[in-house]
Amino acid sequence: MQCDYFDAGVCRSCALMGVPYPTQLADTQRSVAAALHAHVPDELWDAPFSGPEQAFRNKAKLVVGGTRDAMTFGILDVAGQGVDLRHCGLYEPALAAAVPVLADLVAGSGLVPYDVPRRQGELKHVLVTASPDGELMVRLVLRSPGQLNRVRELLPLVREALPGTRVVSVNLQPEHKAVLEGDEELVLTAEQTLPMRLSSVTLHLRTRSFFQTNTVVAAGLYRQAQEWVGESAPASLWDLYCGVGGFALHLAAPGRDVLGVERSPEAVLSARTSAAEMGVAARFAAGDATSLLVDEPAPGYVVVNPPRRGIGSLAAWLEASGVPRVLYSSCNATSLARDLEAMPSLRVRRARVFDMFPQSSHAEVLVELARDGA
Structure with missing residues (x-):
């Protein structure tokens, strides 16, 4: 990608501007894999998922x-x-x-x-x-x-x-x-809302709702989650840090009990709007997952999509909970590595980098964890 602003020296926000995109993608994969090498062997990585290198921000x-x-x-x-x-x-x-x-x-x-x-x-x-x-x-x-x-x-x-x-x-x-x-x-x-149509799911964004800035790669991330979760077909699933319900609504299925939890009441309202429009039975609650659900019986599958700091004390709860499988979507490989260290009973089964942010070294990482025998 070529940028007149970068060439003129007036903007350096895109630190990798001018580096061929295949090189950027390979370097991002190597960097993430190095940060997670203690938990993700090389053979567990799928090829990185990418979209356009320019004209991608929504x-x-x-x-x-x-x-x-x-x-x-x-x-x-x-x-x-x-x-x-x-x-x-x-x-x-x-x-x-x-x-x-x-x-x-x-x-x-x-x-x-x-x-x-x-x-x-x-x-x-x-x-x-x-x-x-x-x-x-x-x-x-x-x-x-x-x-x-x-x-x-x-x-x-x-x-x-x-x-x-x-x-x-x-x-x-x-x-x-x-x-x-x-x-x-x-x-x-x-x-009040901006509908974001992603294949079979339309998410409703309110003014202060978070949504990934790369629509093409976000859609790819949700499709990958559908594929991985679909293989084990859990009867119950929690989506923690669910935002406007991206994972929960993509993973809702007939007969599956789906619960999304999010701190932001506005995001929960958006998720409920989407669920009602789709006619799916997913439920959404506003609150802190680390305190709201600690006394609840563990579901068959948990999805976490936390902010950059990671899941903190929730890692210890997941480790002790007996939850058979966890899907972790992370925008920070360093905090992800720390959280994986706190969940030794949950081993990585597969992982994939999603290049949400071309022209930068930032990336989204999706890993599926499972207990032995799960």
Whole structure:
């Protein structure tokens, strides 16, 4: 992949830019395998799964900088000044077409970009997500609610210029710190969710829902889970850290008792919406899996998809639980290795790298664990 921003030295976010993609993929596989070598012998690795090396991102996280008369949409440099990246080559086609149009509309709205060094201004970020059907979710992160009327005035212009716009919201982030968004969200459209259609399953994303940024590879990850879990056909399954229900809904089957657990009530609501729309009997609960389920009888299969820090004390519970099989999806091989060390009775049966993040050294890893005889 070639990138004008990288070549000009204005953006170094893609650390592997210019490295041939087959080399990137091979190096990622070697790096992950090395981190997990104590638990995953070489013969247990399937070939890496990959998608396009460019035009794969379904989400743009644009830091707003510059001035009211010359806004930038992209990142900040080391001095806190805006760098415009509205034509980033990582965006999938619908997103790539929408971002420049949206940037022009926002720039003409009268909103004042937040100046990080001076701690002045209002508009901090513009967050845009594109669905496989070309629909959009647009979120504007403001410092305070004082500019809400400007955003409301902008809404019909956005929907006219970008007819696929389904959800528009304002997030309020009043603090001066390096966080993307705050706790308060105001949805300005009748539609509350962005449907993400993945083959047989449509996931509903609310404004603060997490979803993998690479739709093609996420779909491949879920298909692999269906294949591996389908071989043992468990009667009951828990999906812990379930988010909007990606694994749970792909693994639901007639007669199978499926329970998803997630801290975020908003994500649970999204998962329930999808389950009702699909007509599947999967159940979802909001709470901390490490405390909510410790006294429950173990199911036949557990899926975990934790944040980068891993599953922590849940590893000890799984080790002692008698659960025959575990599917672990990890975005951090280091924390995965630590968790595997804490579950010696659960041995890796197979593993695969999913290259969610081309042009970087980050990757998703899927491993299936089983007890002897399971």
